[in-house]
Amino acid sequence: MPADIAAFPGPAPVAASPRRRHGAQIPGWVSWSLAGPSVVLLVLLMLLPIAAIILLSFTDYRFGALEVSFVGFDNYADLNTDRAFWRALGNTFTYVAMVVPASVFLGLLLAVLINGLTRGRKIYQLIFFLPVTATLVAMATVWKYLLHGTIGPFNLLLKSWGLPAIDFFSDPDLVLGGLALINIWSLAGFNMVLFIAGLTAIPEELYDAASVDGMESPLDRFFSVTLPLLGPTTMFVIITSTITAFKVFDTVAVITRGGPRRGASDVLLYTTYLEGFTYFRMGSAAAMTVVFLAIIMIFAFLQARVLDRKVHY
Amino acid sequence: MIQTKRQTRQRPARPGWAGVCLARRLVGRLTKHTGEPSVSAKVELENIEKSYGATQTLRSASLTIEAGEFMTLVGPSGCGKSTLLRIMAGLQPQSAGEIRIDGTSVDHLRPRERDIAMVFQSYALYPHMSVEQNIGTPLRIRRLPTAARLPVLGRLVPGQRTARRQIQEAVREVADQVEIGHLLPRKPAALSGGQRQRVALARAIIRNPKVFLMDEPLSNLDARLRVTMRGEITSLHRRLGATFIYVTHDQTEAMTMSDRVAVMMDGEIVQCASPQELYTNPQDLRVARFIGSPEINVVSTEETARWTGQPLPDSIAHIAFRPEALDFTPKSAGIGVDARLLRHELLGHDVLVFLQTDQGTEITGRIPAAQWSGLAVADGRIAFTLRPEALLAFAPSGKRAPLPFSPDGMMPADRMLSHAS
Numbered sequence: 001m002p003a004d005i006a007a008f009p010g011p012a013p014v015a016a017s018p019r020r021r022h023g024a025q026i027p028g029w030v031s032w033s034l035a036g037p038s039v040v041l042l043v044l045l046m047l048l049p050i051a052a053i054i055l056l057s058f059t060d061y062r063f064g065a066l067e068v069s070f071v072g073f074d075n076y077a078d079l080n081t082d083r084a085f086w087r088a089l090g091n092t093f094t095y096v097a098m099v100v101p102a103s104v105f106l107g108l109l110l111a112v113l114i115n116g117l118t119r120g121r122k123i124y125q126l127i128f129f130l131p132v133t134a135t136l137v138a139m140a141t142v143w144k145y146l147l148h149g150t151i152g153p154f155n156l157l158l159k160s161w162g163l164p165a166i167d168f169f170s171d172p173d174l175v176l177g178g179l180a181l182i183n184i185w186s187l188a189g190f191n192m193v194l195f196i197a198g199l200t201a202i203p204e205e206l207y208d209a210a211s212v213d214g215m216e217s218p219l220d221r222f223f224s225v226t227l228p229l230l231g232p233t234t235m236f237v238i239i240t241s242t243i244t245a246f247k248v249f250d251t252v253a254v255i256t257r258g259g260p261r262r263g264a265s266d267v268l269l270y271t272t273y274l275e276g277f278t279y280f281r282m283g284s285a286a287a288m289t290v291v292f293l294a295i296i297m298i299f300a301f302l303q304a305r306v307l308d309r310k311v312h313y
Numbered sequence: 314m315i316q317t318k319r320q321t322r323q324r325p326a327r328p329g330w331a332g333v334c335l336a337r338r339l340v341g342r343l344t345k346h347t348g349e350p351s352v353s354a355k356v357e358l359e360n361i362e363k364s365y366g367a368t369q370t371l372r373s374a375s376l377t378i379e380a381g382e383f384m385t386l387v388g389p390s391g392c393g394k395s396t397l398l399r400i401m402a403g404l405q406p407q408s409a410g411e412i413r414i415d416g417t418s419v420d421h422l423r424p425r426e427r428d429i430a431m432v433f434q435s436y437a438l439y440p441h442m443s444v445e446q447n448i449g450t451p452l453r454i455r456r457l458p459t460a461a462r463l464p465v466l467g468r469l470v471p472g473q474r475t476a477r478r479q480i481q482e483a484v485r486e487v488a489d490q491v492e493i494g495h496l497l498p499r500k501p502a503a504l505s506g507g508q509r510q511r512v513a514l515a516r517a518i519i520r521n522p523k524v525f526l527m528d529e530p531l532s533n534l535d536a537r538l539r540v541t542m543r544g545e546i547t548s549l550h551r552r553l554g555a556t557f558i559y560v561t562h563d564q565t566e567a568m569t570m571s572d573r574v575a576v577m578m579d580g581e582i583v584q585c586a587s588p589q590e591l592y593t594n595p596q597d598l599r600v601a602r603f604i605g606s607p608e609i610n611v612v613s614t615e616e617t618a619r620w621t622g623q624p625l626p627d628s629i630a631h632i633a634f635r636p637e638a639l640d641f642t643p644k645s646a647g648i649g650v651d652a653r654l655l656r657h658e659l660l661g662h663d664v665l666v667f668l669q670t671d672q673g674t675e676i677t678g679r680i681p682a683a684q685w686s687g688l689a690v691a692d693g694r695i696a697f698t699l700r701p702e703a704l705l706a707f708a709p710s711g712k713r714a715p716l717p718f719s720p721d722g723m724m725p726a727d728r729m730l731s732h733a734s
Contacts, residue, residue, distance in 0.1 A: 208404050209437035213516070214425040214454040224450075224462070228441040 050293070056286035063280035075287035085288065087263050088271035091176060092246060095267060098180035099187065099245040104237055106184060107191025112226070114192070115199045129193055131186040140254040143182045144169065169256055172264035179251050179265060187244060191237045198233030202226065239303040243296055249273065268292050352554040353381040354415040354428070354523035356401065361410035363396055363580075370396050372580045373410070380415075380523075383550050383557045387567035388577035389603070394560045397577070398526050401558065402431050414524065427524075430517035434529040436509045438501040444512050445497040449484045451520045456480065487519045491545075507538045514546075518553065525550075527559045531566060543570055564604050568592070576600045592635075598711040601633050607665060607677045609633045609705075616674050620648050620699075625717055630709040636665070638703035639678035641688055647698035652676060654695045657685070668695065 057075055061068045079085045114124045131139065147154050149167030158165055168178025206225050215221045227234075249269040252258065256265040258274070272292065276285030356378040363371035370393045378384045386394040399405045401412060403424040412419050419427050430451075438447050446453075453462060457477070461470040488494045491511040501509055510530060517525055530546070531539045547570050550557045561567055567574045568588040575585040576599075584596045595601035601609045611633045614625040625632075640647060652668035655675070664685040666678040678697065680688075688695065701716070708714040 203435060203437070205433045205435050205437040206439065208399070208402075209431070209433060209439075211404060211424045212402060212429070212431045213451045216423055216425055220454075220459065220462075225439065228439070231441065 053286050053289050053293070056282060057290050059283045059286075061282045061286075063276070063282050071283065075283050078284060079287055079291070084263060084266065084271060088266040088268050089291075091263075091266055092248070092268040095176050095180055095183075095248055096242060096245040098177065099183045099248075100238060100241045102180070103184045103187035103191055103241050103245075104234070106188040107237060108195050108230070108234070110188060110192040111195030111199055112222070115196055125193065125196065128189040130189065132190045132193075134186070136182075136186060136250045137254050139186065140182065140251045143185075143251075144255045147178055147181075170260045172261045175256055175260060175265040179248065179256065182251050183245060183248060187241055191241060194233060194237050194240075195230065198230045199226070202229045235306060236303070239299055242299050246292070246296060246299075352523065353556045355380045355413075356524055356556060356558065357411075357413040357416075358397070358401070359411045359413070361397060361400060361412070362408045363393070363400065363405070364408050370580050371400075371407070374577070374580070374582050375410075376575055376582055376585060378556060378558060380556055381554050383547070383559065383570060383572045385559045385561060385567040385571035385574045386577055386582075387561055387564055387574055387603070390562055392577040393580040394562075394577045395528055398431075398528050398558065398560045401524075402429055402526050403427050428522050429524040429526055430520055430522040431526040431528065432510075432513045432517050432530045434532055436501075436513040436530075436533075438509055438512055438516075440501050442500075443497065444488070444493065444499050444501070444504070445481075445484050447501065447512055448488060448497075448515045448519055449480045451516060452480045452483060455520075483519055484515075487515045490518065491515045491549075506534050507542065510534060510542060514549065518549075522555065524556045524558065525553075527557065529561055530559075532561070532563065539566075546570060564606070568604070576603060578603075595705065596713045598631060598633065598707040598713075601705060601707070605635060607636050607679070609635055610638075610676045611707075612674050612676070616670065616672055617648075617704075619672065620650050625706075628708055629706045629714050629717060631707040633705045633707060634699055634703050636677045636679035638699055639666070639676070639680070639697045640700065641666075641678070641680055641684065641695065641697045643689065643696075645698045647700040649696060649698050650676075651694060651696045654690055654693055659685075666695075668697075 058070055058072060059068050060071045060074070110124075110128055114121055114128075117124065146152050147166075147168045149155060149165060149170055155165040155167070166174065168174045168181075202225070206229070207221060210221050210225050215224055247269060248267050252265055252267055252270045253273070258264070258266040258270055268288065269292065272285050272288040275281050275288060358374055358376045358378075361371055361374045362369065374393070374397055376384075386397060388394050396405065400407045403419070403422060407420070414427065414429075424431075439450065442450070456479070457473055458470065460466075461473045484497070485494065488497055491514050493508060493511045493515065496504060496508060496512075501512065504512065510533075513530070527546075531542050534542060543566060546557075546559075550570075559566075559570065568591075571588060573585060574588055574591055575582045576591065576597075577583065578597075578599045584591060584600045586594070586596075591600060591604050595604065595609075598611065602611065611631050614629055614632060617632045618624045650670065652670045655667040655669050657667065658665040659682065662682055663679050664682050666680060666685075668676045668678060670676065704716060706714045706716045
């Protein structure tokens with residue numbers, strides 16, 4: 001057999017025959033007309049609005065104004081000196097720093113626990129996934145009641161144990177934590193589903209091999225097999241959670257309106273919303289949106305890069 | 314202890330000498346040169362049963378595998394051979410029965426404590442680790458404390474430098490043995506199937522276990538590589554001297570590699586014998602059918618009664634004979650049969666001849682290619698003879714039965730005569 005293969009001269013050069021092969025080539029106009037609809041939609045729905053926002057951020061456009069003039073980087077310069085903006089940016093980062101680790105860790109914990117069950121896996125998945133399907137605005141109202149300083153069940157419980165009440169939404173130091181709690185609650189279920197998908201992709205034989213190799217404790221197997229193999233999933237979960245956390249708006253709008261006290265729970269999107277739709281300063285709001293977009297882009301870029309290069313094997 | 318002394322004495326000679334010494338020690342232990350008694354172990358299975366709810370996958374499987382033996386468990390898929398192997402490894406508990414390694418029961422021991430290594434069908438390499446880390450894993454787990462094995466912080470744990478260096482040397486040594494020394498920094502994803510298989514073997518060898526369990530290790534390889542690896546695994550077995558227990562559904566692997574083969578059917582070990590014995594002397598019709606390619610010819614007793622003119626007792630249901638038992642030489646001794654030639658297949662050195670008797674029974678024959686060209690086919694028909702000693706009789710239960718042919722009266726007189734001469 002090997003001799004046969006070695007003696008075989010190999011395929012003849014393709015260039016020698018000018019014959020057209022069926023199915024191998026598609027004329028340019030066909031390709032373009034097939035790709036056309038999605039290109040048009042992409043431009044209309046994605047690229048143009050972004051371009052419009054960027055353009056708007058260089059103007060002094062006010063909502064309803066008849067005249068617009070180009071102001072260059074003035075809006076950005078104003079943002080730089082705007083303490084409300086910086087406070088909102090800082091609040092947002094603090095918020096993300098609370099939500100992401102907690103929701104990712106909780107999601108992983110739930111996934112591992114539920115995946116280890118022999119019975120009732122489906123029902124637990126369903127229960128923990130429910131917050132994802134619920135409307136956050138409606139749920140925010142419920143949470144507002146649950147965590148209420150005087151009538152909320154959470155604080156009534158604390159009081160019944162003789163502990164001091166924690167009034168999340170009227171204490172400027174705790175308000176971000178309270179909001180983060182809600183987002184963790186709603187994100188953990190989603191992350192859990194992603195982690196469970198990642199877990200089921202790990203071949204069972206690897207755990208057998210780990211047992212034979214001497215990894216006996218479940219913790220050992222978790223750190224040596226499960227966690228490294230969940231690397232790509234974890235990366236994805238972290239990035240999506242970060243982006244979701246950055247976009248926090250509804251809970252702030254429904255529960256705190258940026259309060260208590262001026263700006264204790266101001267976040268980027270909420271400030272942008274106020275700027276554009278309460279004070280009608282669209283130019284300035286557009287500039288904030290561009291900043292927001294840039295931050296999101298950085299994370300999207302990280303996802304594309306790190307995810308494909310580092311975590312995959 | 315002696316080794317350590319030697320190491321210290323010879324260390325000044327060359328910086329890498331300690332490593333070479335360690336490698337030597339390893340080779341010594343692996344290659345049986347030292348005559349240490351502990352390279353292999355006897356494995357005994359006694360009435361192993363396994364049931365999942367109502368379904369019983371293993372019913373009373375008993376088997377003794379001698380120390381240093383290459384034993385193959387072969388059978389069609391679903392016969393319970395992999396389950397049996399996993400039970401030996403300690404990955405699954407049996408429902409009943411006992412496993413002894415070197416005379417001591419291991420039923421209560423975890424996989425780690427059983428001193429066995431296992432090679433998996435899918436290789437089960439850790440995809441996030443390099444080849445070097447993969448091979449070193451069993452040693453790292455045994456020799457490094459848990460804290461030292463943590464991903465990043467582990468490196469900071471003190472007092473592990475010597476252990477790490479020893480592991481590295483051992484990995485190198487074993488990797489060279491299976492010829493993957495140049496692949497150590499790669500990840501499994503960047504390896505071919507054959508290379509991954511070698512990594513899996515190296516990971517098993519490095520621990521120097523007394524028993525190797527292999528679960529269809531070659532079935533994911535392409536046909537040519539499988540032949541090569543077959544040879545390499547048998548030579549590995551000779552070199553290591555350990556007990557090999559090998560599971561496969563491929564009878565060629567079973568026949569070519571093993572000292573003994575245990576044929577499993579429906580959760581039972583039907584027959585355990587040397588490959589040759591299984592082929593020539595199967596104790597069960599299922600074994601006869603499973604071993605040998607093309608499959609053994611099985612004909613009804615009515616058919617043979619027509620051939621010999623003598624009905625057979627009810628204690629016999631089937632008569633079987635191997636394709637090469639068909640003798641197409643004219644006027645040869647034995648039971649004469651006349652059949653229609655359906656088709657033939659040229660295999661190069663052999664020709665397979667597919668025949669059909671007038672009663673519709675299909676029979677396959679195998680003859681040397683040289684003989685095929687000289688074969689007399691008249692009117693699409695061909696005659697062959699069967700020597701009675703090549704026939705195997707099976708009872709209705711499928712168990713082997715003594716051949717009821719006695720020379721007198723069973724065969725036509727003229728053939729009797731030529732047979733006798």
